[in-house]
Amino acid sequence: MKKNLECIDAGGEYCPCYLAETNNCITCSILQGKDFCDCNWRGTCIYQEYVWNGNKKKTPRQSIPVNVVSKTKINKNCYLLKLEVSKTLARYLKQPGSYVFLRNIECLHYFDLPMSILDVNDVDGYIYIAYQVVGSKTKQLNLLKDKLLLRGPYFNGILGFKNLKTLKNSECLLICRGIAQAPCVPVIKYLIRNNNNITLLLDKGKVNEPFIKNFIKDLNINIIEENVMSTSCQKLINIMLKNNSYDFLFLAGSDIVQQKIINIVDELKINPLISATNNNEICCGEGICGACSKRLEDGTVVKTCKTQIDVRESIKRRVNLD
Numbered sequence: 001m002k003k004n005l006e007c008i009d010a011g012g013e014y015c016p017c018y019l020a021e022t023n024n025c026i027t028c029s030i031l032q033g034k035d036f037c038d039c040n041w042r043g044t045c046i047y048q049e050y051v052w053n054g055n056k057k058k059t060p061r062q063s064i065p066v067n068v069v070s071k072t073k074i075n076k077n078c079y080l081l082k083l084e085v086s087k088t089l090a091r092y093l094k095q096p097g098s099y100v101f102l103r104n105i106e107c108l109h110y111f112d113l114p115m116s117i118l119d120v121n122d123v124d125g126y127i128y129i130a131y132q133v134v135g136s137k138t139k140q141l142n143l144l145k146d147k148l149l150l151r152g153p154y155f156n157g158i159l160g161f162k163n164l165k166t167l168k169n170s171e172c173l174l175i176c177r178g179i180a181q182a183p184c185v186p187v188i189k190y191l192i193r194n195n196n197n198i199t200l201l202l203d204k205g206k207v208n209e210p211f212i213k214n215f216i217k218d219l220n221i222n223i224i225e226e227n228v229m230s231t232s233c234q235k236l237i238n239i240m241l242k243n244n245s246y247d248f249l250f251l252a253g254s255d256i257v258q259q260k261i262i263n264i265v266d267e268l269k270i271n272p273l274i275s276a277t278n279n280n281e282i283c284c285g286e287g288i289c290g291a292c293s294k295r296l297e298d299g300t301v302v303k304t305c306k307t308q309i310d311v312r313e314s315i316k317r318r319v320n321l322d
Contacts, residue, residue, distance in 0.1 A: 004040045005300070006308040008097075008156040011043035016050040017057050019287050019303075026287070026307055060286065063112075063151040065105060068144060069126065075209045077133040078179070079142065080118075082126055089153060090122035096186040097158030097278070101151040101285060102129070104140045113137040114282045116157050116183040119215045130182045130211060154285050156304070157183055160275035160311050167248050167273065168194045173240065175261060176252035177228050178205025180277055181212040184252050187275075188216055196248070201237070203228040203253075228257055238264050241272075251276040255315045262312065276311045280304040 007026035009015045016025065025031035028046040029039045037047070050056070067084040074080050085093075092098065101112040119128040133142045141148070158164065164187065172191055176184045181202070191198055198221040204210045210225060226233040240246075241264060249265070249272045251258045258276050265272065283291035287303035295301050296313055304314070 004038075005302060007306050008161070008308055009306055010041060010046060014058055014061060016046055016053070017060065017286060020046070020050050021057050024287070026303065061151050061153070063101070063103075063109070063149045065147050066150045068146050068148060071144075074130065074211045075207055078207050078209070078211075079131055079133070080211065081129045081131070083129065083148075083150065085125055085127055085150065087122055087125045090120050090125050090127060092153040093117045093127055094120045094122060094186065095153075095155060096164060096190045097155055097161055097183065098186065099152065099154050099157040099183075100127075100129075101154070102141060103137070103149050104144050105147050105149050107140050111137050111140050112151065112284075113141060114154070114285065116277075117186060118182040118212070119185045128215070130179060132179050132207065151285070154305070156306055156308065157278050158187070158275055159278050159304075159309060159314050160273070161308060163248065163273035164190065164250070164275045167191065167196055170196050170247035171245060172196050172198045172248040172250065173201065173244075173246045173272075174198060174250040174252070175201045175203075175228060175237070175257070176212075176250075177203035177257050178207050178253065180205075180252040180254070181207070181210070183277055184250070185212050185215045187250055187252075188219060188221060191248075192219060192221070198222065199224065199240070199244075199246075201226060201228065201233075201240075203233075205253075228253065229260075234260065234264065237261065238268070241265065241270060242268055246272050248273045248275070250274075251311070253277070255279050258311065258315050262315075274311050276314070278304060278314065280314065 010027045019025050020031045023033040027041050030047045069082040072080040098117045099114050102115050103111040115129045118130050200223045202225050281291045282305045283289045285305050287306050292305040
């Protein structure tokens with residue numbers, strides 16, 4: 001029996017979306033082409049919203065020009081952008097796991113590039129984004145001057161979001177590496193607002209710079225700087241997980257990093273709540289292109305740009321460890 005899947009957009013401003021019009025809705029069984037309702041969705045009925053909207057999708061996210069306030073070089077091939085956006089959009093993007101699509105204003109839509117939100121100032125309407133110059137999209141983005149195109153907000157940058165959202169008065173261990181430091185800042189600030197204690201294991205990785213420290217320097221958290229991939233650090237993580245009763249574990253890094261930490265958790269036979277960065281390839285963000293599609297153990301093919309799946313399911317069959 002196939003499981004009921006959770007769409008991060010379900011019941012929101014952009015639901016129903018393109019997938020409803022093609023009978024590929026992630027959540028609504030009727031908008032999947034079935035004759036009966038078994039969606040197990042407890043929010044506003046998606047099918048009802050679809051009918052009320054004239055049997056069509058709601059207005060989708062649009063690409064808009066935004067001002068580049070500043071562009072700072074973090075290190076070789078790594079940059080920090082400060083962008084001016086509306087205060088409304090900034091408030092949306094404060095949610096952990098938020099991301100947007102950026103592209104050089106002179107390029108076609110093929111160059112849309114998903115970028116995690118590093119930090120938000122919703123009072124003045126600014127967002128911060130860190131990126132590495134690697135391929136064609138980032139090279140074109142790096143040519144920008146005073147404006148670029150932004151499409152958003154999108155929200156599925158973190159898997160296991162429900163574990164994070166419900167956490168209060170708990171002990172939390174966050175492990176981040178390299179450019180994946182960026183999505184940690186909203187997570188840290190969200191956890192602090194809910195009175196959680198945080199230990200951050202920070203690995204500068206190939207970026208070679210712990211660039212988020214300026215964004216969290218005034219926060220009451222315990223920071224440990226180590227190379228997560230080293231044998232000594234993995235022993236340290238083993239000791240920390242064994243000797244401390246962490247209720248929550250957040251993993252921000254490559255699939256290999258995530259799998260190594262999960263292996264330690266399994267060896268210790270402990271069961272903390274786990275959330276992690278969504279490392280699946282995301283291209284369109286709307287579940288249309290298929291780049292993010294992943295087949296789960298039960299044979300279900302999911303669109304990971306919108307679908308909340310278990311962290312272990314996300315990295316399964318993507319990593320081969322020695």
